[in-house]
Amino acid sequence: MTKRQIVRIDEELCNGCGICVTPCAEGAIEIINGKAKVVREELCDGAGFCLAVCPVGALSIEERAAPAFDEGATHEQAASRGRTYIAQSCFACGNTEDDAPLIPVRQSTWACVRCLPSLIHS
Numbered sequence: 001m002t003k004r005q006i007v008r009i010d011e012e013l014c015n016g017c018g019i020c021v022t023p024c025a026e027g028a029i030e031i032i033n034g035k036a037k038v039v040r041e042e043l044c045d046g047a048g049f050c051l052a053v054c055p056v057g058a059l060s061i062e063e064r065a066a067p068a069f070d071e072g073a074t075h076e077q078a079a080s081r082g083r084t085y086i087a088q089s090c091f092a093c094g095n096t097e098d099d100a101p102l103i104p105v106r107q108s109t110w111a112c113v114r115c116l117p118s119l120i121h122s
């Protein structure tokens with residue numbers, strides 16, 4: 001255990017909508033019994049990409065004792081859960097993942113690969 005930043009989920013506020021699951025590239029969050037849960041703390045890097053997508057403000061980052069982030073475990077998790085559909089859309093053009101792959105560009109802001117070159121060079 002080490003003291004570090006990690007996501008905190010307020011289960012009183014969480015409505016189980018599931019929007020926060022796919023922004024977590026590490027696969028740390030799952031919906032269990034209608035509530036978002038950090039399934040394995042070593043999967044959460046504390047980056048907070050999940051925070052702003054929550055419609056009820058149930059997610060925050062706190063500093064607490066937790067297992068160290070384990071990048072190897074995130075690769076295993078990604079392999080076991082397969083491809084996931086990202087529910088967000090491109091902030092520049094509105095594309096969804098049906099239109100073009102999406103990547104996170106800022107905390108909880110996503111851009112599609114079609115817009116990315118012009119965003120980088122503008």
Ligand code: SF4
Pocket residue numbers: 009013014015016017018019020021035036053054055056057058059
């Ligand atoms: S986005 Fe918010 S309300 Fe929805 S499942 Fe995640 S924590 Fe719960």
